[in-house]
Amino acid sequence: MGIESSYPDIREFPHLVITRKELNQLKKQNHGVFVIHATSESGYRLYQNAKTMNMTGDGNAWITTNSITDLFHSVSPKKLKSMQGIVGTKTYFPENSSQFQDFRKRFSSKFRNIYPDEEFxxxxxxxxxxxxxMRDLLYRNNIFNLFQRISAADFANWNVAPSRAVEIVNVIGRNYQSGYRTQRLGFSETTDDNALYHTSMKILKEVLWPAQPWHTERQRRILAGRSEPLRVGVPADSLFRQFVELKNDSKPNATSYGGFSIKVFKEAMKLAYVNKDLRYNYTPYYGDDYDGLVKQIALGI
Incomplete structure (x- = not known):
């Protein structure tokens, strides 16, 4: 037995914005993980459509790239709140450095003078x-170094972390929480001199998922909340009837499932999902071996 996790490739769709019809098709196939690589506006409309179809709660993960997250600074709190639940990667730069703070102050002042009606x-x-x-070009007059820095975009002279870092964000309420993954160092909650690095992403659990328990109960809730019943593959031609046995009932096209393995499975489900309604159906498999049965998961059959 196995549980399938599917990752639909957005490039298979003919348009940047997936229609409700296509989202509904994904919902029927029980896809639970969605990776969005699109423009900010297209990604926003896609996510709002998914929300109206109840595809953004427990049991679903929406992951986006920096094509959307890099523009969070220009998104209104109201709009950002409507994107709650999205997790993504964001290009990191040292916002707390004195150099950036000076640049931010001068940039904002000049921007307001030129565009007084703009909110952000x-x-x-x-x-x-x-x-x-441009700072490199003017102060160093070294064009080779300029292109080198543009390609790296690591702000080496701005005292950023010793290695390239990626910001990992989760939209919560009207803002977003951040964690970091630094090359050769690992995951951390900050990138300052006191940062603690870890090889496992679990160190970010309180930062990125403060309201989500990291234990088996979460997986149980995910399965129990499935819109479609769980499909359980059962070998139809088992050599040992005492373990798995299929019988045709008197009703047309009705099959009963028995045997020691079926009884153990039922008891395990009762213990794991007590007070929860997890729907599942048995699906007979008429192949030659168990490897073929497991392969049906990858084939989506």
Whole structure:
């Protein structure tokens, strides 16, 4: 027996914005993990459609790339709140450094003077990278170093972490929580001098998932909340009837399942899902061996 986790490739769809029809097709197939690589506006509309179809709660994970998260600084709190539950990677730059704070102050002041009607005046990663590149060009007059820094975008002279870091974000309420993954060092809650690094992402559990228990109960709730019954593959031609036995009932197209293995499975489900309604159906498999039965999971049959 196995539980399938599917990762639909968004490139298979003809349009950037997946229609409700296509989302409904994914829902019927019990896909639980969705990776979005699209523009900020397209990703936002896609996620709102998924929310109306109850595809964004427990049992579903929505992961996005920096094509969306890098623009969080220009998203209103109301709009960001509507994206609650999205987890993604964001380009990291040292916002707490004195150099960046000075740049932010001057950028915001000039931006407000030029665009007084604009609500957001925070410099994002693109403005920061452009400033850093021009700073090199003007102060060092070294074009080779300029292109080298543009490609790396590591802000080496701004005293960023010793290795390249990626910010991991989770939208919670009107803001987002952050954790970090630094090359050669691992995961951490901060990137300052007192940061504690760990090889496992579990160190970020309180940062990224403060309301989610990290134990087996979460997986039980995920399965119990499935919109479709769990499919349990059963070998139809078992050599040992005392373990698994299929019998045709008097009703047309009705099959009963018995044997020691079936009884153990039923008792295990009762213990694991006490007071919870987990629906499942047995599906007979008429193949030659157990390897073929397990392969049905990958084939989505």
């Amino acid at each position: 005046d925070e410099p994002g990663i693109f403005a920061s990278q452009a400033y850093d590149a």
